Amino acid sequence: MTVRGTVGGIVASTAIIIIAWQAGQSTAASNGLRSALPVGSTGTSTATTPNTQASTPSTPATTPAAAAPSSTTSSAAAQPAPAAPSPAKASASGTFQGDAIQTPFGNMQVALVVASGKVTDVKVLQSTNYAQYSIQVSSYADPILRGEVIKAQSAKVQMVSGATYTSQGYLQSVQSALDKAGI
């Protein structure tokens, strides 16, 4: 589940990838993936409308894909993801190819490139026109904790950037202290 959580965190709302990942894993419900996302996760889609359109038809498409592992006549399965049979470890590395799934817009298939448990790339092997809008490899900006930022010392700065302060708010600001000190 660690890897699954990480993968979910990175691809987040990219519905198509979650569906394809489901096809490979066959166990995690998309709701489960979403609830595992860290708060403030920045995996996002840049094009809301196409993403919505793409995720709507994906619901029926999951049915055959999710059923594939229990079925002996899997129609959609290409190469099963190597990580699927056993719980993946956080340090997993390699390329994991998802099953091809059918959607009303055409076949969808992706491969995840994983390095030390972190998805570094998503390769689109087969895609629909809609999918091209909604796939985003990883978020550009990362969430970090405040503690990761080097403690800022006002003595080292010459000016302060902050939300627009009024003349009154200025009096309580670090900027005001800097100006008084005349540094």
Added chain:
Amino acid sequence: MRWTFETMGTVVSVATLGAEPGLELRGRVERVFRDYDFEFSRYRNDSAISRIARGELSLMDASDTLRSTYATALEWRSLTRGAFTPHRPDGVVDLDGVVKALAINDAGIVLSDAGITDWCLGCGGDVLLAGRASEEAPWTIGVADPDDPALLLAEIPMNGSDRAIATSGVSERGEHVWRSDAGSTLRQVTVIADDIVTADVLATAILSGGIDALEQLARQHSVEVLAVAGDELIITPRLRALVTERDVSEPSR
């Protein structure tokens, strides 16, 4: 050296390396802000923008400066897909979002044209700079902590070509930014860019548009962003390398 003056309902601070600029030059810098304020302040009844709001003056009859400012704002509305807009929800034209930045930009040109090579100008939380703080150090800008005005969230050494830094937040002046994404959890957004208009507009647009806007606009405009979402920070890779000690493994863009 440094001098400060009040304008546009806030305070401008100018720091320069070496001798303080003379009275005449200081007067010219201050006049840049006063001229913009005279034309664009919504808080002055006699400003052109107030007369437009009351329907006494049409945009067609307004000054070239006002019309080109409005055009700049509309251009940014398109670039941000509406996350930034020069119109209040009630339809009144509100150019505050670009006016302060344009004034800062023009004041910077006055300083540079006067032969001052190392200066740093702050106006109500927006900062534009040129050159260095000293021979040894770059200008270093603190980012205010939205939870405590007496503290800083981060300090950013302004190396390289980036000259402008702007922050938008919901902590001061209440919720003055009209949010285009009601689900936005961003409380404060700082943008570093080559120019102050881009930094200011994008900070407002990202605060308004939320994380989706952050992802999209940061990439599209090649700017660095530090945002506060709840108790968490969201940061772009290059900026992260500047303000944290952690090894950054993300590929550079």
